[in-house]
Amino acid sequence: MLACSAPLLAQQPTAVIAARASLMPWSDPLSSLGTLRADESVTLSATVTETVRELNFQDGQAVVADRLLVRLADDEAQANLRAAEAQRDERRNAVNRLSQLQDRNLAPRADVEDARARLRQIEAEIQALEAQLADYRIHAPFDGVVGFRNVSVGTLVTPGTELVTLDKLDVMKLDFTLPEIALGQIAPGLPLTATSAAYPDTIFEGEIASIGTRVDPTSRSVTVRAELDNPALRLRPGMLMNVEVLREPREALVIPESALIPEGRRQYVLVLDEADQYRVARREIAIGARREGEVEVLDGLSADDLVVAHGTERVRDGQPARLLGILDDDTSVPELLRQDRERDAINDEEVGG
Incomplete structure (x- = not known):
């Protein structure tokens, strides 16, 4: 061997x-689908029948509050205002003359009071005309981004004609639903994340802002509204978002x-x-x-x-x-x-x- x-x-x-x-960091997520809305959104419309005189914006332009966006032709309204102002000057002079005569006991007090009443009346008419003139100028009510321009200079518009949309996009509202059994596990301030098919590699962070006051009796779900910061303005109203609410965040x-x-x-x-x-x-x-x-x-x-x-x-x-x-x-x-x-x-x- x-x-x-x-x-x-x-x-x-x-x-x-x-x-x-x-x-x-760890949490127990609740998943849902949500729809984005602008933080503030408005469709600016005409309130008078007139032609467009000026358009002071471009499609998709960022504008500040009180910027003049649209001016309608207001020649007739301006003429009415100037006529009323001339009449006010005339009545003011009449009041001054009658007041001087009354001081010398040459005019009855009743005439002075009537003249003053007529002056107050024309001043009220001027205020009404100035308010009407504001309807010919469309200003931005808040900072935001305008939409497409669908009218041109010279277009005849009537009350209700949509002139332009304005959306405040730096903060977005995200509305989604959760089952009613989750009501005891969520509260304003709870963090969440959201993703979109448009930006698959980006995670948007936010938190619950408010919870609906009613539960849908059919679906037994409650609507929740969150807020997402949108500094790059990539998110748009109407987008579909995948939402994960981060319950019980902990280490x-x-x-x-x-x-x-x-x-x-x-x-x-x-x-x-x-x-x-x-x-x-x-x-x-x-x-x-x-x-x-x-x-x-x-x-x-x-x-x-x-x-x-x-x-x-x-x-x-x-x-x-x-x-x-x-x-x-x-x-x-x-x-x-x-x-x-x-x-x-x-x-x-x-x-x-």
Whole structure:
């Protein structure tokens, strides 16, 4: 019988990829679909029948409050005002003459009072004419962005003719519905996030501003209104938004969902001892909520504990492990595996050389 002259090769530790238990913001989201509305929105219309004299805006232009947007022809109204002002001057002179005569007892007091009454009457008529003149000038009631210009200079407009829309877009209102069972879990000020198909890589943040006072008896849902900042004016009224209300925001201990080893109703993880050759220790934990790829740990782990995230099926309790890398925001499983293959290739070349 031949004796084996070479010692048996020691079994290499099993390669694993790990992740650290980390404290990070967490919440239990409520999902819904919502529709955007402008913070302030108005359609400016004509209130008189007249032709357009001036248009002082361009499509999509940002304007400030009180800016003159549209001026209608007001020649007749201006003429009526000038005639009334001339009549006021005449009656004021009459009042002054009669007052002087009365001071010398040359005019009855009743004539003076009648003249003053006629003066007050014409002054009231002037105020009415000035108010009517305001109808010929359309000003922006607030800061905002105008819509399309659908009329031209010279167009004859009548009362109710829509001249231009104006929307305040720096803050948007987002209306959505939630089931009535969520009423006890939401309140004004609760944060939320919203996404749109138009900007799939952008998350818009906001908070609940108000909650409807009535529950729809058919759908058993309540309308909620949130506010989203829109400094770049990318959001538009009428857009459909995917909404997630962040219930119970808190800081939670989080690990990758792939680290879990379920057994019935219990959950286990494999913890690596960094001081002892990454030796594996099986540990039972209590978990809370889950979200895509992650799970909240309620008990059994501490922050910075190192757990096996990939390779749990190949290692056993008490065995040492070979750490290929630690997952984080800048690394991925395929990248770590590629780096390990490159290291093996370099080692093989060195041994062969």
